[in-house]
Amino acid sequence: MSIRVAVLGAAGRMGSTTVAAVHAASDLELVAELEADGDVAGLAGVADVAIDFTVPQATEANVHALLDAGVHAVVGTTGWDAAALDRVRAHASTRPDVGVLIAPNFALSAVLAMRFAAVAARYFASAEVVEMHHPRKLDAPSGTAVHTAQGIAAARTGAGLGTMADATSTALPGARGADVDGVNVHSLRLEGLVAHEQIFLSNPGELLTIRTDSFDRASFMPGVLLAVREVVAHPGLSVGLETFLGL
Amino acid sequence: MSIRVAVLGAAGRMGSTTVAAVHAASDLELVAELEADGDVAGLAGVADVAIDFTVPQATEANVHALLDAGVHAVVGTTGWDAAALDRVRAHASTRPDVGVLIAPNFALSAVLAMRFAAVAARYFASAEVVEMHHPRKLDAPSGTAVHTAQGIAAARTGAGLGTMADATSTALPGARGADVDGVNVHSLRLEGLVAHEQIFLSNPGELLTIRTDSFDRASFMPGVLLAVREVVAHPGLSVGLETFLGL
Amino acid sequence: MSIRVAVLGAAGRMGSTTVAAVHAASDLELVAELEADGDVAGLAGVADVAIDFTVPQATEANVHALLDAGVHAVVGTTGWDAAALDRVRAHASTRPDVGVLIAPNFALSAVLAMRFAAVAARYFASAEVVEMHHPRKLDAPSGTAVHTAQGIAAARTGAGLGTMADATSTALPGARGADVDGVNVHSLRLEGLVAHEQIFLSNPGELLTIRTDSFDRASFMPGVLLAVREVVAHPGLSVGLETFLGL
Amino acid sequence: MSIRVAVLGAAGRMGSTTVAAVHAASDLELVAELEADGDVAGLAGVADVAIDFTVPQATEANVHALLDAGVHAVVGTTGWDAAALDRVRAHASTRPDVGVLIAPNFALSAVLAMRFAAVAARYFASAEVVEMHHPRKLDAPSGTAVHTAQGIAAARTGAGLGTMADATSTALPGARGADVDGVNVHSLRLEGLVAHEQIFLSNPGELLTIRTDSFDRASFMPGVLLAVREVVAHPGLSVGLETFLGL
Incomplete structure (x- = not known):
């Protein structure tokens, strides 16, 4: 059974590369391509995992909405500070069925x-x-x-x-x-x-x-896809792709 | 308190480099330099750790004698096969206070x-x-x-x-x-x-x-000294320096 | 005064990259984009230099036509053997005003x-x-x-x-x-x-x-442009970009 | 016929390495090992080439004495300034049968x-x-x-x-x-x-x-030996080993 994936910020440079990579992965199914400020709530029951390559102004709101919707999140957007991470961590603790990975580097x-x-x-x-x-x-x-x-x-x-x-x-x-x-x-x-x-x-x-x-940007895709496959088994907030690599 | 170290095969290329390295380490004390077939039993109570850089023909007998003498062993001599390792493993299980490291590479x-x-x-x-x-x-x-x-x-x-x-x-x-x-x-x-x-x-x-x-051969010395310091805390047989590196 | 450049095989992978590079060079003017079997004779008086990234089946005929037309040639198409090079060398000796560079590698x-x-x-x-x-x-x-x-x-x-x-x-x-x-x-x-x-x-x-x-293919372009600028000063047949590098 | 070589500063680090390298070269014959302030004049007719690895205080006087003695010079000692080089160049112009190479680096x-x-x-x-x-x-x-x-x-x-x-x-x-x-x-x-x-x-x-x-220092020896073999064919002052490499 494939994992249903939504891409937020699908029209951007990283987003469009991600869309292509999800399409090419036989175990993933692309179910939605959203703009940075798209209808995240509507992904509930539709997507298993959402990948956020949007903008610093939108990403935190997207992650909270994904937690509310019960959709796992893989986030490559930059601009997260300690306070924002704490807010997500607190919110995630109320949804033990959902995993969030925020990573500055997917290479x-x-x-x-x-x-x-x-x-x-x-x-x-x-x-x-x-x-x-x-x-x-x-x-x-x-x-x-x-x-x-x-x-x-x-x-x-x-x-x-x-x-x-x-x-x-x-x-x-x-x-x-x-x-x-x-x-x-x-x-x-x-x-x-x-x-x-x-x-x-x-x-x-x-x-x-x-x-x-x-x-080139293609170098980020193996890490993004690995994160999609692993985030469903890692509830709570994880920071940094290395937390999924079993190092 | 420094660790008392004996070097077996002290006149060989690796042995003499090891002697110099032990001398230069402030936390180690060189207490004996033996030939390949020296009196290993006499190290009981004299040395805490023996480093064996001898020859394939002598090394297994040396290790068994060190186990009998209650001296930890760090072995860089090559030529060990599975049967010889099994014999050491069995012997070591009777001396839970002694550690043996056999490693093909100390770099x-x-x-x-x-x-x-x-x-x-x-x-x-x-x-x-x-x-x-x-x-x-x-x-x-x-x-x-x-x-x-x-x-x-x-x-x-x-x-x-x-x-x-x-x-x-x-x-x-x-x-x-x-x-x-x-x-x-x-x-x-x-x-x-x-x-x-x-x-x-x-x-x-x-x-x-x-x-x-x-x-040059100096590249093996940090690994040899690390092994000396760690073997006292690793009873039984360990194979490969990586087992001491916490990787 | 800029050098007037034609590209043969302009629709191919190397050709289209070349077209873009010529466009971007302020001292070069792109005056013609031809298919592999385009009207080379028509370049007489129109182009100073033609760049051939066509196919092995077409490139030798193109070079002879360029010599007849008095247009310098920079050739990156592969498939040249000694006999074909000899024929170009002989033809070029009758046109001391025209230079031909054939190079297997422009990186x-x-x-x-x-x-x-x-x-x-x-x-x-x-x-x-x-x-x-x-x-x-x-x-x-x-x-x-x-x-x-x-x-x-x-x-x-x-x-x-x-x-x-x-x-x-x-x-x-x-x-x-x-x-x-x-x-x-x-x-x-x-x-x-x-x-x-x-x-x-x-x-x-x-x-x-x-x-x-x-x-990527962009790595060939500095060499191609260097060849275009140099070929006008090198009458006769030159083989290999190194002949233009003054090594 | 082998080239007769003297080493000045033969007891130093570079000098002793050079002595060993000259010994090992079948086409070179070591005829003299001198200290930094040895009897250079006495090399006339004895040595074809002298290699100077002495000290900045001695090297210029050595080179002038070698010119007087008609012995080619290969100099690796540092400390030469433009005025000292000019003095050697002037002196060498009076001895068109002698070559002098001064090089900061023989690797x-x-x-x-x-x-x-x-x-x-x-x-x-x-x-x-x-x-x-x-x-x-x-x-x-x-x-x-x-x-x-x-x-x-x-x-x-x-x-x-x-x-x-x-x-x-x-x-x-x-x-x-x-x-x-x-x-x-x-x-x-x-x-x-x-x-x-x-x-x-x-x-x-x-x-x-x-x-x-x-x-290690051995890396300088191929360059030193090359200089010895070439200096006899390069009268006058040459600065830098690259002048002998035909680049």
Whole structure:
């Protein structure tokens, strides 16, 4: 029996890619394509899972409406703060039959890389992060690289590791990158690239490199479909795709 | 209080590197350096942990003697088969106060890479392995690459994934590499290299690469020291350093 | 003054990408879009340069017609053999005012990588090639990887280098790759990739890696436009974009 | 007939490695091992080529003495400024039978990578440099990375390319690296590494990466020996090993 799926924000870039991916998945049935402010309540009994790729202004209201309608939610829209997450968590506690996943990143390789870096960090003397994106990106470092560095830093602290060795005494400004909780992060901007990250972890005599390359939006679809299939078995609010990966 | 450590095979290449590493660790005390056939029984009450880098002909007898002596064992010597492991497992069950770790590889980056590949494999459409070693190596692929491929293959089978897509119809012999349980493995032999591996996992639009570079024997020491510190808390037989990494 | 450009095979995949690229170039003016068998003679006096991305059955006739019409030609269509090239070379010698470039590959990174590998090869003890493509590719290794290996092999022979060191005595079939003139070439097929190559050159203590990643057809356009701008200054037949790169 | 070689500074780290390398080369004969301030004049008629790995305080005097003695010189000692080079150039013009090579870097992979980056730079929209060294290094970026970036910048200027695209408007300090003549350079410091560089050059749809890994001092020896063999055919002063590579 296939899972009945609705897509909210179906006309947008991510939404239309999602519509195509749901169509192509033999175990999923696309039952509705809505605009950002579509009739979510009407999905009750019609859709099992709704995927929200709308806009920050609409997504929280959509999730509350989906909870009321008894429809599981997979949310890729950004803009969630702690207060909004708390409101959803509270609401979800009243609907133990419904699951909500809110995830900033559905690229499996990026999510896995971040998790692997955090797991490995306690075993290495040094760690640095290099991210590479197209030159139209406005912020540096990327959110993914910042999260990766924060995960490494937290793991090092948890393992009782101190500051990393660095004897640099003469440097051009910026040469050693940005400091994110004591982990150096470097941002490259290169025409033609999309979203790429290299994580370096080293000890005397060895180097572990974890690299992710995202070439286009299609890279998010395996993660979105995995979330659709898993959310029905995860009641309550889950934050981050890694919570569904059994890592 | 420091851990008292004996090194068996202390004059060998790995043994002498280990002696130096134990000396350099402030929480470890080197109390004995033995030859491959040294007096293991005499370590009772003298050493807490013995590290065995001897030879296949001596290592099993050493481990049984260490169990009798109540000394924890960390074993990097190769040549263990299933029957020998079973004999140690049985013996160890009579000494619940003693831990034995037998590990084919103490390079943390290689052990972690193998584990990460096995965890990630179920989420990707394709996976291949490339290993690079110095040209004096006799076997191809390396044992590490074969184990990596086997772990990927087992994970794919467990997740119900089928054969990987490959439309190749015209190929030079060997171009597509060696088939290890359905995972293609490629071996490069390059002057000046030591031991290197690249694991590629991909989906539409994304590529995850896990790379390890071992430059010299020093790369095994963080794993050996970690094993020494952990084996005292792991009674019974453990096989593979990954069992101590909490992955 | 802009260069007037005609595109032959304008409705095809490469042709339509080319049409868009010519439109976007401020120093080029698109004056004609023809089908594979369009009226090439009619381009006389109308176009300065014609770009041929048609089919093997049509391309040679197009080039002869362009020579007759006094229009420079940039040809990316495959299927040219030595005899066909000789016929064009002879014809071109009668039209010293017209240039013809026939190139199997317009990706600048791939053309440069091939050239750099050939230049560097004489200085290194070992060299191997790894290429990675999508799993719908029918042949292995790729033509680019074979050419790269042949260039390395020719350079080694020219420098008096002998066979590369390789002590492999026990190997799974295919592990060491395909032998192309004594250079080992390895082909990976990974979902989501397009066209990628890694060239490894090593000596005791050092490794030089040249890597190219082509993510989509857009990667051919800088090379096509460069060819258009250069062909007017290169009368006669030129084969391979590298002849225009001043390497 | 073998080339007779003297090593100045034979007891130092580079000098002793060089002595071993000359011993191992069948076409070279080691005829003298001198300290930094040894009797250079006495090499006249004894040595064909002298290799200077001494100290900045001694090297210039050594080179002038070698010119007087009619002995070719290969110099790896650092500390040469423009005035000192001019003095050697003037002196060498009086001895047209003697060649002098002064080179800051004998690692062939690094020298070739620098040259390839400079050649390729004019064909790419974007270029950035990442260097990785051990954490005991005092300066950032490395001299090699600075030279690489300067070569890229000069090539871009020569080809009339403008500033690279970069829309970054919000950045953590240092995220975008150091600015070297308009080329961004990033320095990583990782325990266990020696000297490594990645050069990224990209266009829409394609990425060219040139990577060098130096694992130990042995990596300089192929370049030193090549210089010894070539310097006898290059009278006058040559600066940089690339002048002998026929690039």
